[in-house]
Amino acid sequence: MIELVRANAIMTRDLVTARPQDTMVTLARRMVEHRVSALPVCEADDTLLGIVTESDLIRPLGAPRALDHGWWIDVLLEGGEAAPAYLEFLQQAAQSAADLMTRDVTTVDESASVPEIAELMQQHAIKRIPVVRDGRLVGIVARADLVRALAELTVAAR
Secondary structure, eight states: OGGGOBHHHHOBOSOOOBOTTOBHHHHHHHHHHHTOSEEEEEOTTOBEEEEEEHHHHHGGGOOTTTTSSOHHHHHHHSTTSOOHHHHHHHHHTTOBHHHHSBSSOOOBOTTOBHHHHHHHHHHHTOSEEEEEETTEEEEEEEHHHHHHHHHHHHHHHO
């Protein structure tokens, strides 16, 4: 039964996406505003280029000296110029989606079955899979979509 359910039946079609030039701040705001944890990165014609997740956004912010002995003091003590670590931190905040995204994205087409999608998610330790047609993004299947499909089958079987 569940093997008969296809990606096109459960995927989210109304997608929130990013462009390659979007900044970290833009990406973060879009994720918060739309309550999503990842953004497919696409060209204007919806060609999928990659995906940016919350993890991708916070990775560069793991400022190694943030818990150090007041790295901000170094900024003040280096003759009026910002310390290299501080400049590096500021530069990281200017990274774009193209810099942060995962390019080798696991995708499926619209005919992929729920078990196939679940297997790919487990195999690649991912939480969502973009659905593409001819390289263009048409939807996304998240773990919640799989759980919802299971719940609907349970209700229909009663």
